[in-house]
Structures are given as C-alpha cells and as structure tokens.
Amino acid sequence: MIAQELDTNDVLMFAFMNREALRLTAERGEAVYWSRSRSRLWHKGEESGHIQKVHEMRLDCDNDVVLLKVTQLGHEPGIACHTGRHSCFYQRLEGGRWASVEPVLKDPERIYK
Amino acid sequence: MIAQELDTNDVLMFAFMNREALRLTAERGEAVYWSRSRSRLWHKGEESGHIQKVHEMRLDCDNDVVLLKVTQLGHEPGIACHTGRHSCFYQRLEGGRWASVEPVLKDPERIYK
Numbered sequence: 001m002i003a004q005e006l007d008t009n010d011v012l013m014f015a016f017m018n019r020e021a022l023r024l025t026a027e028r029g030e031a032v033y034w035s036r037s038r039s040r041l042w043h044k045g046e047e048s049g050h051i052q053k054v055h056e057m058r059l060d061c062d063n064d065v066v067l068l069k070v071t072q073l074g075h076e077p078g079i080a081c082h083t084g085r086h087s088c089f090y091q092r093l094e095g096g097r098w099a100s101v102e103p104v105l106k107d108p109e110r111i112y113k
Numbered sequence: 114m115i116a117q118e119l120d121t122n123d124v125l126m127f128a129f130m131n132r133e134a135l136r137l138t139a140e141r142g143e144a145v146y147w148s149r150s151r152s153r154l155w156h157k158g159e160e161s162g163h164i165q166k167v168h169e170m171r172l173d174c175d176n177d178v179v180l181l182k183v184t185q186l187g188h189e190p191g192i193a194c195h196t197g198r199h200s201c202f203y204q205r206l207e208g209g210r211w212a213s214v215e216p217v218l219k220d221p222e223r224i225y226k
Contacts (some may be wrong), residue, residue, distance in 0.1 A: 002115055002124060009122030011115060014178040026206060058202035059211050061194050065127040067202045081174050089171035089180045093139060098172050 001066040003031060003080065006055050012072060012080035013088040015044075022066065029054050031068055048082070048111045050074040076106050084108050114179040116144060116193065119168050125185060125193035126201040128157075135179065142167050144181055161195070161224045163187040189219050197221050 003012045015033040017025065021041055024032040031052035035042040045051035056069040072080050081088040083104060090102035116125045128146040130138065134154055137145040144165035148155040158164035169182040185193050194201040196217060203215035 002127065004124055011117055011122075011124065011180055014115065014173060026209075057206040059204040059206070060127060060201040061196050061198075061203065062201075063204075063211075065202075067124055083174050085174075088173040088175075089178075090174065091172040091176075093170040093172070096139075098176075 001068060003052055003068045003070050006069045006071055010087055011089055025054060031070060050079050079105050082108060084111055114181060116165055116181045116183050119182045119184055123200055124202055138167060144183060163192050192218050197224060
C-alpha cells in the first residue's frame with residue numbers, strides 16, 4: 001500500500017496490508033500494515049512514534065493496491081522512513097547509480113531506543 | 114512500482130517491474146512494466162498510446178520499490194488508467210464502501226480499438 005502525504009502529495013512509503021490491517025486502518029484512522037519480515041500486524045509508529053493519521057483511503061482499478069492520504073505525525077513530524085528521512089524514496093537514479101539525495105532528519109538510533 | 118505525475122504529484126498507478134523492465138525504463142526514459150497477467154514486458158502505452166515519459170527514478174529504503182516521476186502523454190494527455198481515468202486510484206472509501214469519485218475522461222472502447 002502506498003502512503004502519500006496529504007499536504008505535499010509526497011509519496012512517503014510502500015508497505016503491505018492484509019485484510020485485517022486494512023480493516024484496522026479504516027477503523028482507527030491510523031495506518032496499520034502487515035510486516036512481512038515479522039509476520040505480524042504493524043501499527044506504524046508503535047516503536048518510532050511516527051504514526052500516520054489517515055485522512056482518505058483510495059483503491060486502484062484492479063482492487064489490489066490501496067493509497068492512503070496521511071499526515072506523518074511524531075515528536076518530529078514528517079519522518080516516515082526508518083532511516084530517519086522524510087520519505088523512503090530517498091535514492092535517485094543518477095548516471096546508472098542510486099544516489100541518496102534526501103537528508104537524515106533524525107538519527108535512527110534516537111528513533112529506536 | 115509507483116508512477117507519480119511530475120507536475121501534480123498525483124499517484125497515477127502501481128504496476129510491477131522485473132530487472133529487464135527496470136533496465137529498459139531507465140534506458141528509454143519511458144515506463145516499461147512487467148505484465149503479470151500476460152507474463153511479458155509491457156511498454157506502457159503500446160496499445161493505448163498513453164506513454165509515460167520518465168523524468169526521475171527513485172528507489173526506496175529496502176531497495177524493492179521504484180517510484181517513477183512521469184508525464185502522462187497520449188493523444189489525450191493525463192490518462193493513466195485503462196478505465197479512461199486520470200489515475201487508477203479513483204475509488205474512495207466512503208462509509209465503509211468504495212465509491213468511484215473520478216470522471217472517465219475517455220471511453221475505454223475508444224482507447225483500445
């Protein structure tokens with residue numbers, strides 16, 4: 001599922017949902033994903049505090065991808081990525097290589113104590 | 114992979130790529146996806162004329178999702194969806210139901226003759 005920032009339209013991250021995650025997201029108004037690495041529901045921000053408030057949910061034409069319009073909350077708002085960056089899409093293709101082009105806003109060691 | 118419109122930041126669609134699709138997209142500067150239903154490379158717009166010119170390619174933090182910044186070209190520009198709509202994400206959750214909230218800009222029967 002795609003999380004897009006409401007005010008800027010920036011794409012913040014991509015993560016998976018199962019049916020239960022989708023239900024909880026709609027119910028709570030906060031993003032809940034399915035963590036494939038941990039095989040469990042993952043309430044985004046449960047460790048980092050970087051909660052995503054969900055304003056709108058969209059579904060695509062073949063009914064298998066959801067787009068969330070969110071506000072990225074937290075002690076320092078606007079950080080969606082576990083690397084401490086605004087967006088997970090911080091690598092840009094430049095001359096055949098992926099270059100990191102977005103600043104780290106908060107040290108991950110301070111996010112995950 | 115996520116296609117996002119350069120000017121508006123609208124999320125237009127989500128589709129899959131394999132390594133070859135990614136290589137061709139970077140090489141041609143036009144979106145090439147992997148069609149899972151047809152099990153072949155799919156140069157977006159090859160039938161519809163709705164080519165996606167790629168301005169920038171981004172990669173996410175775990176290196177498995179690409180974000181394309183595109184201009185949605187075609188005889189009628191700005192139509193990414195096979196239903197003739199601007200974006201594939203035209204269904205919005207409203208009171209527990211998915212409602213279509215974006216207009217059809219071109220009849221699909223006129224897109225796919």
